[in-house]
Amino acid sequence: MKAHETVMGWVTAELQSGRLSIGDHLPGERALAETLGVSRGSLREALRVLEAVGAIRTSTGSGPRSGTIITASPGQALALSLNLQLATRHVEHAHVFEVRLLLEAWSAEHADLASGDWPTAERLLDRMDDPGLGVPEFLQLDAEFHVALSRAAGNPLISTLMDALRTSIADHTLARAQALPDWPTTATRLRGEHRGIYERMRADDREGAAALLRDHIRGYYAETSTEPDGARTATDATG
Structure with a gap:
């Protein structure tokens, strides 16, 4: 399974279970890479794919709108x-x-x-x-x-x-x-x-x-x- 499929599968499961909702932040890169058993480089590539298709939004800086946020914009x-x-x-x-x-x-x-x-x-x-x-x-x-x-x-x-x-x-x-x-x-x-x-x-x-x-x-x-x-x-x- 490709890295972005692994990440999307995890996000989908978390949404279905109610552990994550639209607008929530994903865990940090290191923690998420360890959870999913992928390298941080592969994770970054996967996050870029998911951002391109509107599943997440990634922002740098600090504050509530920074980090990786689930948007689910089909x-x-x-x-x-x-x-x-x-x-x-x-x-x-x-x-x-x-x-x-x-x-x-x-x-x-x-x-x-x-x-x-x-x-x-x-x-x-x-x-x-x-x-x-x-x-x-x-x-x-x-x-x-x-x-x-x-x-x-x-x-x-x-x-x-x-x-x-x-x-x-x-x-x-x-x-x-x-x-x-x-x-x-x-x-x-x-x-x-x-x-x-x-x-x-x-x-x-x-x-x-x-x-x-x-x-x-x-x-x-x-x-x-x-x-x-x-x-x-x-x-x-x-x-």
Whole structure:
């Protein structure tokens, strides 16, 4: 077993037993290396791997925020994996489109009106109404809005996946948006569609919201797709 697998297995067991919780500090390097029977060099390499995937955070200095702290941020690991998949072209724009359809439509269909963070969603919509907003800022708010809506379904894994998607495809999405011939017109349309989706969600019309979300995602995919069959895929997928 590799050193990082040994460390992760120990952390997982400690969390499951209740001996450790999110936010707790790991023991010092020497003590942990002795406990796990690995060298301190191997332990340091393992800790770097775990920090990269969001399992821990390591800070130097003194005080309560220093040392190695368990964070368990699965979104960071998922975003890292998706970034690599996009870079190697194992995951393409069409695949992201299909996953968004599944996740966002399901979230809308299973939304609980009482669980939604509607003030945050409305605040994001208001900020997107700023006509002087640049494309990167608009897309950031756009993505946050979609993640906020997904949280109403009460499934933390869905929200984590959505947030990981948002992080991993940010550059990819920006490049496609900046290539559009008339971004202001596109932004105006997106604002209107967002408001319509939000209103359906607030009215507890889950099927209506899901239908609007599908149309919204398909329309934007078709507009920004560079694949020859992009428009056909956007029209036919899941429908």
